Amino acid sequence: xxxxxxxxxxxxxxxxxxxxxxxxxxxxxxxxxxxxxxxxxxxxxxxxxxxxxxxxxxxxxxxxxxxxxxxxxxxxxxxxxxxxxxxxxxxxxxxxxxxxxxxxxxxxxxxxxxxxxxxxxxxxxxxxxxxxxxxxxxxxxxxxxxxxxxxxxxxxxxxxxxxxxxxxxxxxxxxxxxxxxxxxxxxxxxxxxxxxxxxxxxxxxxxxxxxxxxxxxxxxxxxxxxxxxxxxxxxxxxxxxxxxxxxxxxxxxxxxxxxxxxxxxxxxxxxxxxxxxxxxxxxxxxxxxxxxxxxxxxxxxxxxxxxxxxxxxxxxxxxxxxxxxxxxxxxxxxxxxxxxxxxxxxxxxxxxxxxxxxxxxxxxxxxxxxxxxxxxxxxxxxxxxxxxxxxxxxxxxxxxxxxxxxxxxx
Numbered sequence: 324x325x326x327x328x329x330x331x332x333x334x335x336x337x338x339x340x341x342x343x344x345x346x347x348x349x350x351x352x353x354x355x356x357x358x359x360x361x362x363x364x365x366x367x368x369x370x371x372x373x374x375x376x377x378x379x380x381x382x383x384x385x386x387x388x389x390x391x392x393x394x395x396x397x398x399x400x401x402x403x404x405x406x407x408x409x410x411x412x413x414x415x416x417x418x419x420x421x422x423x424x425x426x427x428x429x430x431x432x433x434x435x436x437x438x439x440x441x442x443x444x445x446x447x448x449x450x451x452x453x454x455x456x457x458x459x460x461x462x463x464x465x466x467x468x469x470x471x472x473x474x475x476x477x478x479x480x481x482x483x484x485x486x487x488x489x490x491x492x493x494x495x496x497x498x499x500x501x502x503x504x505x506x507x508x509x510x511x512x513x514x515x516x517x518x519x520x521x522x523x524x525x526x527x528x529x530x531x532x533x534x535x536x537x538x539x540x541x542x543x544x545x546x547x548x549x550x551x552x553x554x555x556x557x558x559x560x561x562x563x564x565x566x567x568x569x570x571x572x573x574x575x576x577x578x579x580x581x582x583x584x585x586x587x588x589x590x591x592x593x594x595x596x597x598x599x600x601x602x603x604x605x606x607x608x609x610x611x612x613x614x615x616x617x618x619x620x621x622x623x624x625x626x627x628x629x630x631x632x633x634x635x636x637x638x639x640x641x642x643x644x645x646x647x648x649x650x651x652x653x654x655x656x657x658x659x660x661x662x663x664x665x666x667x668x669x670x671x672x673x674x675x676x677x678x679x680x681x682x683x684x685x686x687x688x689x690x691x692x693x694x695x696x697x698x699x700x701x702x703x704x705x706x707x708x709x710x711x712x713x714x715x716x717x718x719x720x721x722x723x724x725x726x727x728x729x730x731x732x733x
Contacts, residue, residue, distance in 0.1 A: 324357045324358065324384045324385055324495050325357075325358045325359075325360055325382065325383050325384050325385070326352055326357050326358065326359050326360075326383055326384070326385040326386070326387060327359070327360065327361045327362075327363065327379040327382065327383035327385070327386050327387075328344075328345050328348055328349065328359065328361075328362050328363065328386075328387050328388075328389070329363045329364075329365060329372075329375055329376070329379060329386060329387070329388050329389075330342050330344060330345055330362070330363070330364045330365070330388075330389050330390055330474075331365055331366075331367065331372060331388060331389065331390040331391035331399075331400050331474070332364075332366070332367060332390040332391065332474055333366035333367045333368075333397070335364045335366075335390075336364060336365075336366050342362070342364060343476055344389040344390075344472075344474070344476055344479055345362045345389075347476070347479075347480060347483070348387060348389075348483065349362070351483065351484075351488060352491075353499065354499060355488075355491055355492060355495070355497065355499070356497030356498060356499035356546040356547075357385065357491065357495065357497075360382065360383070361379070361382070361383070363375050363378075363379065367391065367397035367398070367399065369399050369402070369403045372391075372399070372400070372403045373403060373407060376403070376404070376407055380465065380467060383467070384466075384467055384468065385467065385468045385470070385491075385495070386467060386468070386469050386470070387470045387472065387487075388400050388404070388469070388470065388471045388472065389472045389473070389474050389479055390473070390474030391403075391474065392440065392457035392459070392471060392472075392473050392474070393440065393457060393473075393474075394434075394436040394437045394439050394440050394456075394457075395436065398439075400471060401442060401443070401444060401460070401471055404444065404462070404469055404471065405444045405445075408444070408462060408464035408465065408469065409464070410444050410445045410446060410462070410464065411444075411445050412442040412443065412444060412445070413442065413443060413444075413445045414438070414441050414442060414443075415441050415442075415443045415449055415458055416441075417449075417451070417458075418440070418441040418443070418449070418451075418452070418456070418457075418458045419438065419441035421456070422437055422438070422440060422441055422456050425456065437456070440456045440457040440458075441456075441457075441458070443458060443460050444460055444462045444471075446462070447460035447461060447462045448460065448461040448462075448490070450472070450482050450486040450487065451482075451485075451486070452473060452478055452482060453481060453482075453485070454477055454478045454481055454482075455473055455475065455477075455478035457473050457478075459471055459472045459473060459482050459486070459487075461487075461490060468495075470487060472487070497546045497547055497548055497553075498546065498547055498548065498549065498550040498553050499544065499545070499546050499553070500544070500545050500546075500547075500550065500553040500554050500556075500557055501542055501543065501544045501545075501557075502542070502543045502557050502561065502575065502576075503540050503541070503542050503543075503575060503576050503577075504540065504541045504542075504543065504561065504564065504572055504575060505538060505539075505540050505572070505573055505574045505575060505576075505578060505580075506538060506539045506540070506541070506568065506571040506572055506573065507537070507538050507539075507571060507573050507580050507720065507721075507724050508570075508571045508721075508724055509539060509568060509571040510534075510539065511532055511533075511534040511539045514532065514539050514541075514568055514571070515532055517567045517568050518530070518563075518564055518567050518568065521560070521563055521564065527545055527546055527547075527556065528543050528544055528545035528556050528557055528560045529543070529544045529545075530542075530543055530560065530564075531543075531544070536713075536716060537713070537716055537717045537720050538580070538720075541564065543557050543560050543561060545557045545560075573724065573727060580720050580723050580724060580727070581609045581610065581612070581719075581720070581723045582613070583723070583727055584723040584724075584726045584727045584730075585610060585613050585616075585619060587726070587727055587730040587731070588619045588726065588730065589615070589618060589619060590730075591730050591733060593619075593668040593669055593730065594618075594619060594620070594621045594666075594667040594668050594669070595610075595619060595620060595621065595667050595668065595669040595670070595671060595726070596620070596621045596622050596623060596661045596662060596664070596665035596666075596667040596669075596670050596671075597620075597623040597624075597661060597670075597671050597672070597673070597722075598623070598624050598626055598632075598636050598657040598658065598660070598661035598670070598671075598672040598673070598693075599623060599624070599625050599626070599672075599673050600625075600626050600627055600632065600648065600657075600672075600673060600674040600675075601673045601674055601675040601676070601677055601690060601714075601715060601718055602673040602715050602718055602719050602722075603625055603627060603715065604623065604625045605715055605716070605718075605719045606623070606671070606673060606719045606722050606723075607620060607623040609719060609723070621665040621666060621667040622664075622665040622667075623661070623665075624636055624661060624664075626638075626657070629643050629648055632648060632653070632657065636656075636657050636660050636661055636664070637656075637660045637664075638653060638656050638657060638660070639656070642656060647683040647684075647685075648674055648683065649674055649675055649676055649682055649683050649685045649689060649691065650674075650691060651691055651702040651704065652702075653674055653691070654672050654673075654674050654691035654692060654693035654702040655672075655693045655695070655700045655701070655702045656693075657670075657672030657674065657693055658670040658671055658672040658693030658694055658695040658700055658702075659693070659695045659700045662695045662696075668696065668697070669694065669695065669696055669726070669729075670693075670694070670695040670696075670700075671692065671693065671694050671695075671722055671725070671726070672691075672692065672693035672694075673690070673691075673692055673718055673719070673722060674690075674691050674693075675688075675689050675690035675691055675705075675714070675718065676688065676689045676690075676714075677711040677714045677715055678710070678711050678714060679711070686706070687714070688705075688706055688707040688708050688709070688714050689704075689705075689706060690704070690705040690706070690707055690714070690717075690718050690721075691703070691704055691705075692705070692718065692721060692722055692725060694725050694726070694729065696729075703721075703725065705717075705718070705721060
């Protein structure tokens with residue numbers, strides 16, 4: 324089922340209020356597996372409303388209207404829709420009795436135009452308004468479903484929740500299942516290239532790439548009357564993706580890369596220490612975001628200057644003179660020495676050029692990361708781009724990814 328939302332009210336076009344109703348309804352429909360392809364806003368004008376409805380009828384099975392059910396002359400939604408579906412307006416006695424009772428209770432005079440709010444399209448399924456006067460309605464005509472709801476969110480939302488959602492769930496809903504796959508170490512364009520045929524052939528499930536900070540996510544979404552079948556479809560698609568880019572997959576949903584590395588360190592009973600030049604303590608700060616970090620992180624040194632690299636991490640001055648601080652040799656010595664100094668299972672180091680200028684003849688974004696265990700030490704060179712903050716963040720996350728891969732292969 325494809326739905327279109329039409330909000331009626333000149334105040335929306337004038338920017339006097341925001342169309343929060345459309346956001347709410349779209350979110351609710353998505354949870355039922357009903358597609359929403361278009362939002363339309365039209366002023367209080369019957370001819371323009373007819374144009375909007377004609378267009379919606381050409382591309383939607385379900386058309387939901389908000390607004391235009393009130394007592395004034397510019398509230399013309401139900402009059403216009405009644406004319407277009409060829410049905411008369413009749414009074415809903417329950418609604419009329421409720422309106423009359425309200426005015427009697429409050430001691431206010433009921434003007435004749437308030438009776439208009441009790442008018443409904445003949446043959447409609449009536450939606451009671453427990454928070455206002457004008458009832459909503461569901462009308463079937465021309466092979467489509469028309470749902471008319473009041474405009475005020477305080478009336479529309481409870482009416483939708485109490486009546487529309489159960490109605491659609493019973494008759495038209497599908498189960499919608501989503502799964503978010505998180506990747507690191509591959510760019511959005513490179514990942515898309517490797518699975519482009521799967522993306523181009525997608526119908527159900529759908530595959531939606533999204534670039535995040537230093538990462539890429541894929542949202543897989545399947546719809547089916549059976550939840551179990553939708554989950555099976557998701558699993559099949561994920562398996563196809565894993566064959567292509569599974570080495571970059573590190574987690575699901577809202578899981579963060581440093582969380583995965585932290586949990587793996589705990590699982591393998593491994594401790595780590597860090598010598599941080601370029602990252603300035605960012606790596607250690609990310610680890611200590613988690614409770615129980617003391618069981619994983621033995622310690623760290625922010626060795627931003629060469630003097631501190633020499634005096635605190637025991638990097639030989641001769642190495643700094645010959646190879647430089649931004650080098651493979653420096654990264655390896657830093658990783659090895661910090662491990663020994665802190666008595667940890669693993670040592671990791673970060674050195675490089677955050678930018679914007681060069682350093683020691685190295686371009687901005689040049690990064691070396693060292694990783695040491697009791698048997699060996701390795702260094703890894705990267706060339707990152709972006710702002711200083713982006714380079715530092717990418718560097719720290721890459722460190723966590725190296726730890727993740729190391730422990731998975733252990």
